[in-house]
Amino acid sequence: MLDIAIIGxxxxxxxxxxxxxxxxxxxxxxxxxxxxxxxILTQTLADPKLALDLGPTWLWPDQQPRIAKLVHRLRxxxxxxxxxxxxxxxxDAGQAPSLYIDLETHAGSRRIEGGCGQLINGLMQxxxxxxxxxxxxxxxxxxxxxxxxxxxxxPTVHRHVRARQVVLxxxxxxxxxxxxxxxxxxxxFIRLLRDTPTxxxxxxxxxxxxxxxxxxxxxxxxxxxxRYHGAVLTELYDACPSDPQKAxxxxxxxxxxxxxxxxxxxxxxxxxxxxxGLFGEQAANPLRISxxxxxxxxxxxxSEDQIPPNTHPAYGHPLLQLDHWQDKLYFCGTETASRxxxxxxxxxxxxxxxxxxxxx
Ligand SMILES: Cc1cc2nc3c(=O)[nH]c(=O)nc-3n(C[C@H](O)[C@H](O)[C@H](O)COP(=O)(O)OP(=O)(O)OC[C@H]3O[C@@H](n4cnc5c(N)ncnc54)[C@H](O)[C@@H]3O)c2cc1C
Numbered sequence: 158m159l160d161i162a163i164i165g166x167x168x169x170x171x172x173x174x175x176x177x178x179x180x181x182x183x184x185x186x187x188x189x190x191x192x193x194x195x196x197i198l199t200q201t202l203a204d205p206k207l208a209l210d211l212g213p214t215w216l217w218p219d220q221q222p223r224i225a226k227l228v229h230r231l232r233x234x235x236x237x238x239x240x241x242x243x244x245x246x247x248x249d250a251g252q253a254p255s256l257y258i259d260l261e262t263h264a265g266s267r268r269i270e271g272g273c274g275q276l277i278n279g280l281m282q283x284x285x286x287x288x289x290x291x292x293x294x295x296x297x298x299x300x301x302x303x304x305x306x307x308x309x310x311x312p313t314v315h316r317h318v319r320a321r322q323v324v325l326x327x328x329x330x331x332x333x334x335x336x337x338x339x340x341x342x343x344x345x346f347i348r349l350l351r352d353t354p355t356x357x358x359x360x361x362x363x364x365x366x367x368x369x370x371x372x373x374x375x376x377x378x379x380x381x382x383x384r385y386h387g388a389v390l391t392e393l394y395d396a397c398p399s400d401p402q403k404a405x406x407x408x409x410x411x412x413x414x415x416x417x418x419x420x421x422x423x424x425x426x427x428x429x430x431x432x433x434g435l436f437g438e439q440a441a442n443p444l445r446i447s448x449x450x451x452x453x454x455x456x457x458x459x460s461e462d463q464i465p466p467n468t469h470p471a472y473g474h475p476l477l478q479l480d481h482w483q484d485k486l487y488f489c490g491t492e493t494a495s496r497x498x499x500x501x502x503x504x505x506x507x508x509x510x511x512x513x514x515x516x517x
Contacts, residue, residue: 167195170326199274208272231279244380356499472498
């Protein structure tokens with residue numbers, strides 16, 4: 158019997174496991190995917206040597222103390238988002254973009270050398286390998302009084318595990334839809350879980366690798382805002398490493414999830430066409446393009462996430478921070494955080510809150 162089972166090896170679940178492992182208790186982390194990290198995903202290329210962040214890119218160490226501390230503990234290096242030069246602003250695809258200087262957007266934001274995935278690699282290395290169970294999808298929880306019965310689907314078998322306490326470190330909406338709770342949680346609480354949007358779950362990113370950061374040579378920062386109907390990418394940013402031997406640009410898609418799916422076969426082509434229109438022929442031949450559509454990720458998004466909220470939701474509803482089943486069941490994850498909910502800092506804040514509750 159486990160003392161604590163943590164569901165989800167995203168940043169919140171791993172950070173919680175790492176805090177708990179120094180105590181006496183027997184803990185384990187169960188993750189549905191074949192990898193840790195959840196919404197944190199860095200694609201590491203060997204040639205050219207590059208780390209492409211397909212999930213989060215930035216952190217703000219001056220106002221996010223937990224992530225700043227974790228970066229320091231893991232001895233990761235930070236560098237500033239490249240912002241020098243003119244940004245491009247286009248409101249009509251048929252007209253030349255106007256230029257702007259932006260000193261605000263990335264004030265205080267930093268990137269991690271080697272990508273945000275370094276946070277996950279670092280935490281996983283601090284945990285005993287045997288305590289992390291990948292490809293274990295939780296689908297059922299039953300309160301047995303003194304403990305909870307957990308049911309997992311693995312690629313080969315269904316597995317039963319018992320734990321005295323369970324922490325669900327995954328998006329609330331996903332949990333409400335994919336896990337059976339016995340006895341059922343109240344209808345009001347399930348509605349609250351379902352009504353909590355999963356941050357960035359409806360979004361998609363394209364990262365393009367180039368031989369040279371040609372935009373910098375033209376005096377452009379790489380920042381772009383494309384505000385016309387049908388724009389394939391609506392926000393662009395420089396994604397070069399700190400020492401740009403090779404170059405990369407990334408963009409958030411403006412096309413909604415359903416339209417991305419419809420155009421999937423030639424989405425790359427559409428991205429390149431748009432960038433060539435903006436920057437000229439230099440943009441026409443990327444060495445590679447990586448597209449990550451989070452709205453199609455089974456262990457992140459639900460159909461309600463396909464249309465993202467227009468503004469940053471108010472996360473950290475107090476009911477999400479309560480324990481259930483007499484102190485045996487907890488909800489963790491960035492959407493449950495009172496501060497910086499949605500961000501990596503929020504994931505760490507939620508882990509800290511649950512850690513304190515478990516230690517009482
Ligand atoms: C495109 C994009 C850009 C972003 N940009 C930024 C940024 O620049 N800065 C920033 O701070 N944040 C950013 N974020 C948000 C950041 O990624 C999240 O705040 C953080 O990663 C959330 O961590 P988490 O542990 O709460 O949840 P998750 O990362 O979602 O982890 C939940 C884990 O639970 C697993 N899981 C789900 N269901 C089950 C189940 N039934 N059984 C077992 N395991 C399960 C999932 O596979 C996943 O690994 C971005 C996110 C995206 C997608």
